[in-house]
Amino acid sequence: MSLPATGSRGARPSDGPTDAVLTVDHLDVVYRAIPQVHAVKDVSLTLRRGEILGLAGESGCGKTTLAYAVNRLHEPPAEVTGGTVTFHDRDGTDIDLLALGDEPLRRFRWDKLSMVFQGAMNALNPVLSVRAQLDDVLRTHRPRMTRADRHARCTEVLELVGVDPARMNGFPHQFSGGMRQRVMIAMALLLDPQVMIMDEPTTALDVLVQRGILHEILRLRHELGFAVIFITHDLPLLLELSDRIAVMLRGEVVEYAAADELYARPSHPYTRQLLGSFPSLTGERGGFLRTGDGAATAEPTGSGESAASPGSTVAGATPDAVGTEAGAPGAQLTKEQP
Numbered sequence: 001m002s003l004p005a006t007g008s009r010g011a012r013p014s015d016g017p018t019d020a021v022l023t024v025d026h027l028d029v030v031y032r033a034i035p036q037v038h039a040v041k042d043v044s045l046t047l048r049r050g051e052i053l054g055l056a057g058e059s060g061c062g063k064t065t066l067a068y069a070v071n072r073l074h075e076p077p078a079e080v081t082g083g084t085v086t087f088h089d090r091d092g093t094d095i096d097l098l099a100l101g102d103e104p105l106r107r108f109r110w111d112k113l114s115m116v117f118q119g120a121m122n123a124l125n126p127v128l129s130v131r132a133q134l135d136d137v138l139r140t141h142r143p144r145m146t147r148a149d150r151h152a153r154c155t156e157v158l159e160l161v162g163v164d165p166a167r168m169n170g171f172p173h174q175f176s177g178g179m180r181q182r183v184m185i186a187m188a189l190l191l192d193p194q195v196m197i198m199d200e201p202t203t204a205l206d207v208l209v210q211r212g213i214l215h216e217i218l219r220l221r222h223e224l225g226f227a228v229i230f231i232t233h234d235l236p237l238l239l240e241l242s243d244r245i246a247v248m249l250r251g252e253v254v255e256y257a258a259a260d261e262l263y264a265r266p267s268h269p270y271t272r273q274l275l276g277s278f279p280s281l282t283g284e285r286g287g288f289l290r291t292g293d294g295a296a297t298a299e300p301t302g303s304g305e306s307a308a309s310p311g312s313t314v315a316g317a318t319p320d321a322v323g324t325e326a327g328a329p330g331a332q333l334t335k336e337q338p
């Protein structure tokens with residue numbers, strides 16, 4: 001993996017995990033299929049407390065595989081063949097995620113690190129009310145909570161994501177796609193995790209709903225202080241949303257820099273290609289979201305690899321094919337610092 005020279009915000013894993021909440025170090029993931037796929041190659045990333053780290057790259061480059069491995073959700077034929085994933089807990093302890101036993105792992109997930117799955121709007125259980133599904137997470141992870149406290153918490157998280165709590169007894173089919181997506185985000189927030197991994201959380205939604213949800217995520221991050229790994233192939237969106245961005249290409253992180261650095265001085269040809277492939281409202285390529293010197297000049301080659309996402313390996317999670325929405329022209333997201 002090659003890391004570019006970056007500005008002061010572009011720290012590297014070797015900088016040490018002083019304010020880090022998650023460190024991925026030289027991670028390798030292989031699908032033992034025929035032919036074998038080396039989906040994640042020597043990936044090193046550091047997620048700092050409260051930051052939004054964007055993970056960009058074309059379909060099939062390994063984003064979801066990386067997210068699954070970090071959360072230990074990968075299943076055969078996927079296999080982690082090298083590297084480490086370390087969670088730096090609030091209380092100062094380091095947790096070696098790849099070494100966690102089943103029970104500690106079960107307690108860890110959702111509680112300290114939660115995930116909004118690709119295609120999450122279809123991941124709710126259709127035969128259980130929203131309330132029952134939120135309540136279930138609380139009953140499992142917070143067994144001492146009273147029924148009244150659980151209800152209060154469910155109300156609170158639904159309000160946080162802009163869903164009317166009065167609707168919590170409804171079933172998923174009674175909610176719009178955007179609302180279901182918000183419910184999934186509410187579920188991911190339920191236990192006040194330190195990290196949220198969001199895999200294409202809004203790709204299937206129309207642009208205005210997408211923007212609304214992203215505003216909420218920025219606001220919540222500001223209010224609650226969690227860190228986010230935000231995965232999408234939509235680089236312009238990440239430029240607005242992220243503090244730092246890692247760009248993946250065929251399993252490798254080829255560029256890893258502060259968002260503004262990456263925009264102003266993309267160091268890898270693939271990043272330049274990605275930046276150059278989004279049309280602007282004014283007809284210039286790559287210039288519609290950030291004002292700048294238009295470093296993005298390379299022409300797109302249309303060489304995007306199309307590949308299947310990993311199958312649904314978690315109960316209720318249904319990763320699906322990505323859509324092709326580019327970043328929304330118009331309304332800009334205003335980044336709030338944690």
Ligand SMILES: Nc1ncnc2c1ncn2[C@@H]1O[C@H](COP(=O)(O)OP(=O)(O)OP(=O)(O)O)[C@@H](O)[C@H]1O
Binds near residue numbers: 031037307
């Ligand atoms: N179960 C599997 N068996 C074999 N190969 C797989 C499996 N799941 C995924 N792959 C391969 O691993 C690579 C990475 O896939 P992954 O789904 O992680 O990409 P992605 O970046 O998330 O793509 P997308 O943007 O389409 O969601 C691809 O080449 C894919 O074909």
Ligand SMILES: [Mg+2]
Binds near residue numbers: 065
């Ligand atoms: Mg994916």
